[in-house]
Amino acid sequence: MCDFHPIPELQKHGSFLENVVDILFKNVVFTTNLSKVVLWKHPEDLKKTFDFSLDQHGTSHEKLLALIKNTIKFSVKTGHLYFINQLFSGLDPYGLAGQWLTDALNASMYTYEVAPVFTLMETTVIQEVCRMVGPDWQDGMFCPGGSMANGIAIHLARFKYNKSIKHCGASGMPRLVMFTSEESHYSTHKFAAFLGIGEDNVIGVKTDDVGRIIPEDLERTIAEEQEKGGVPFMVVATMGTTVRGAFDPVEDIFVICRRHGLWLHVDAAWGGGLIFSQKHRSKLNGIERANSIVINPHKLLAVPQQCSLLLLKDKAILKQCHSKGAEYLFQKDKYYDQSYDPGDKHLQCGRKCDVFKFWLMWKAKGSSGLARHVDAILETAEYFESQIEARPDYLLVSRRQFINVCFWYMPRYLQGKTDAVKECGEQLHKVAPQIKAVMVKHGSVMIGYQPLKEFPNFFRFVSQNSALSFKDVDFILDHISEIGRAIFQ
């Protein structure tokens, strides 16, 4: 492509980049015919195998290309159908094209001046998602991940409680307390610590048998904290919890928040993509009651990492809370109206463009295409659950609420036993880790496991790859059974 270039140095760089693209096409982008999700190496073995070293002298293109091939060889293929390990997977061609363009333009999102197309595109996407949430939704921002987005929501809620905190800090404040499900994402705790609220002031609310907040327990904990002198200021509800995919009863929680004057934040990082699905949108009913929402298009919608949206009802609060007006960036005497510059309402200064890949996917597929994607994944999850129920060597942890199917593989000696989970919990706890280790060493399937509350280790099926078929589900379960039989019988 670059043979025409008159400068030899650039010609050399051009052919290097062409070679890299060729390697990526052949070894990463189209992975359907790759046999392994991962070529497992123990960390210490990988250190010996891969040349990580850095030194004074440069490296030839030939060697660099070999290193690139090795990087791919020993990396996990997160785009592989059988990578069902996290709340992200798949490799969308439009998303990837969007990323590649974003990288080539290497923009930073503080000003219209530096990122004219991308800043307006952000506004379009934020407005469009706001419109889908409800008529009162006005503003938003892209954040470097859902944890940060949740953190900013907490910050805004505290600012709403008392605006003087921006200037004076929290040291003179009463002890503020916030409430969230005992199954909510750990970012709430991490950012409560970061913000100077303190993790102990994040009060865990009990969940029911499928993982949803019990509103009565929220009421009880609020009263209890008030008695202890704490000042409640917000509730973080979850729509799509990390492990069980549960949806908190947001309508009921909203009524409690309204009564106590609390900010309601909905962490829909995982569940929020449902907003595109006519069929399943109702799972998000009540989300519009919130003051703030987090939706991660990089999860359910399979946008490449990272793409995380914080949405707000209050149009003014981001600017009020974050603005600092640095004059080297946001000059007041610009050749265009400074209100087109989004940077001052953000916490980051330089900020990578996360919108383009999402916009391009949305443009390519239309809202209807994204809906089909979501519906297909849910159909697969439904089938996965039905298979768990149908197969004698599997047991469901709790009723499926969303994509997540939580299940135990039951070795033969535990099958059919009533109360096997309770009575043989210690043995069962060791089953998933052993099976997982074998699968990873085979490189066949990557699937996550974890304990939760009183439950011993169980597997969690999640996929965001709409190409995963019923046949694949059968393969995965047959495969786990096979390994399970080999280990435990």
Next chain:
Amino acid sequence: MCDFHPIPELQKHGSFLENVVDILFKNVVFTTNLSKVVLWKHPEDLKKTFDFSLDQHGTSHEKLLALIKNTIKFSVKTGHLYFINQLFSGLDPYGLAGQWLTDALNASMYTYEVAPVFTLMETTVIQEVCRMVGPDWQDGMFCPGGSMANGIAIHLARFKYNKSIKHCGASGMPRLVMFTSEESHYSTHKFAAFLGIGEDNVIGVKTDDVGRIIPEDLERTIAEEQEKGGVPFMVVATMGTTVRGAFDPVEDIFVICRRHGLWLHVDAAWGGGLIFSQKHRSKLNGIERANSIVINPHKLLAVPQQCSLLLLKDKAILKQCHSKGAEYLFQKDKYYDQSYDPGDKHLQCGRKCDVFKFWLMWKAKGSSGLARHVDAILETAEYFESQIEARPDYLLVSRRQFINVCFWYMPRYLQGKTDAVKECGEQLHKVAPQIKAVMVKHGSVMIGYQPLKEFPNFFRFVSQNSALSFKDVDFILDHISEIGRAIFQ
């Protein structure tokens, strides 16, 4: 490349991606022969010109490719030689290759399990940069930008002051105060607000005539704040301030910090890349005295956005301060030692891989190649300054400390006047914005301007593109003069 693929859908996607790469090569990656840095449109005109709309239905590949071309057409070419507008520029082919591979593998950096090569690579790069700083340097983390990295440093400093804050929050604490140059980056204030410290508790220390902290003023402000009941806990020094590129006298500041028991953080986001240069490394003397340092390889070293490193002396503090031990990610019964998982010491959960592009550039060029890059940029800056001094229609704002050359274009009626800046400040203030507007509308050169302290608007030259030659400097200054003459005479 993908013609061989047996699945027609993937064949179609393959040829779409090939087309995108082709467009990127021809229109973005090799821009030396592009005439314009930007094709300027007013925001409202761009809205009419570019089809931002999103709707129900998808879009054909043909239309998508046209939209991609338009995105490029109306975006700023930050890789263009004459983009000297921000503290980032240039488009390194190895950096870009690294980004493209990172995107294709779409890893998340929480666990070795999901990102085996990249997590070990992070350790290598962090250890190597630590080694270059000094023997006591032990740990670090990649952050989504320098602002966030500075924020985390403040968080760690406060945690060091009183560890109970992680659990109990700041509400019972005394009023903590911190100190930084009145010319330091605004992120310190933004994150002091975010962390619940409060912006008013960030005390600005006076700077000298070239923009460096005056140590005596630091002493004075510390005493003053103590008298008012504030509790000093940290100083943020800067090595390479945003506007003037000044280096605070870190050795002197360290002595003050030691006497008062304060955490010393050095924001070397801009200047830190000097660590590679034998010739200029001494500008960073004393940096090893700090408790924490921020270096942004995406600035001076021209690594693509984002690549920001926070380094620490204390090996244990990140884990102590941030750890939450979420069991769905950091299982204690893993098939490998959990200590290889970096995620728990971070605030982010999902985290994009920022290391690979940096590692690949380093590997490709060697430390010596990065040194040559830094030395070349400094040589150009030196020439730029000498030209400002040699040309009658230019005036230096203050002596150059680093890359940044801060200067006024002086319309003829102000040339040669002593005290022109003081006496005609109001008129001079309007000069840079007017020239800038013309340049952007031409699309010829993008260069930043801002006021600072008592100085009216002035231009700031910065470049991270080692291909910028003396001839380019002459062109840029001739060009500004030409526009200046046309407007003001």
